Amino acid sequence: MNIEDIREMIAKGVDKNMLLKKMDDIDESLKDIMKGSERIDSIVQNLKLFSRFDYSNVRKNDIKRIISEAIRVSQYRAKDKDLFELISRSGEFNVKVNHDEMLQVFVNIFLNSIQSIEKKKEMLEGSFFQGRIQVEIEIFDKEICIKVEDNGAGMDKIMASKVFDPFFTTKGNDGTGLGMNIVYNIIAKYSGRIKVETELDSFFRTIINLPIA
Ligand SMILES: Nc1ncnc2c1ncn2[C@@H]1O[C@H](COP(=O)(O)OP(=O)(O)OP(=O)(O)O)[C@@H](O)[C@H]1O
Ligand SMILES: [Mg+2]
Structure with a gap:
């Protein structure tokens, strides 16, 4: 489901409730992506700390x-x-x-x-x-x-x-x-x-x- 699909649905005069439901699905997917990227951030952060092993101090x-x-x-x-x-x-x-x-x-x-x-x-x-x-x-x-x-x-x-x-x-x-x-x-x-x-x-x-x- 992308913007083009939504445009097409609107053009076809699709049921408003169905459209709202689809929007909800997109919202959920976006939330998943955000969570995933937060997790990656946190992994990268940890690896950075780890690789910054400091022998001088x-x-x-x-x-x-x-x-x-x-x-x-x-x-x-x-x-x-x-x-x-x-x-x-x-x-x-x-x-x-x-x-x-x-x-x-x-x-x-x-x-x-x-x-x-x-x-x-x-x-x-x-x-x-x-x-x-x-x-x-x-x-x-x-x-x-x-x-x-x-x-x-x-x-x-x-x-x-x-x-x-x-x-x-x-x-x-x-x-x-x-x-x-x-x-x-x-x-x-x-x-x-x-x-x-x-x-x-x-x-x-x-x-x-x-x-x-
Ligand atoms: N004090 C604890 N009591 C119960 N289980 C623990 C405890 N400490 C660690 N664990 C278990 O060991 C696993 C690994 O711990 P670790 O700290 O390496 O990773 P994490 O806590 O899952 O993730 P992160 O540290 O990145 O937030 C945990 O997921 C948990 O199952
Ligand atoms: Mg932990």
Whole structure:
């Protein structure tokens, strides 16, 4: 259906209601195209960030400060402003990293948690549910260990094995599936380790270990 078809229909004296219905169809198709192009935008944006791996700005950073910053940034996206709890002893937790990349790591993880908590709320259809994202920072030996755990929708174990794969998403058009892949690559770049533990409908936990600077 294009403009010529519409002209022809008008010329033929076609039924007005039918024409309106056709216009609606076109409107729907346009919306799909817009959504598709937004998705492409978001993929390109992610890939750009990813390819902009910055080796020059790698210096000693307090990961606790970066995590607090990521919490502030992510909180804007959450309806409930009381989701986060940060647990750690006082003092610095220094790692040798690029600040912006590490910020991206935690924003990606936190946004997933926020989205998962929203999903669980929808599943529970309005019955009371207090979402929670707990972040714990500890030191073990020569490593800093960061655990992020949410009580959102979780994943089944087989799906969870794909969580770091590029373009793996369960969010249809709303996700690019690059978030956790980028997280994985940034952690690997700094000789860290990352794994996830999860149970469907119950929790999702990400555990990151990074060498102390
Ligand atoms: N905290 C979480 N709870 C439940 N499932 C999660 C969580 N984090 C990630 N996932 C699952 O892993 C998939 C991949 O996550 P990833 O961040 O890579 O992509 P995305 O969130 O789908 O898309 P994008 O990050 O581009 O918005 C998600 O689609 C979701 O199914
Ligand atoms: Mg994501």
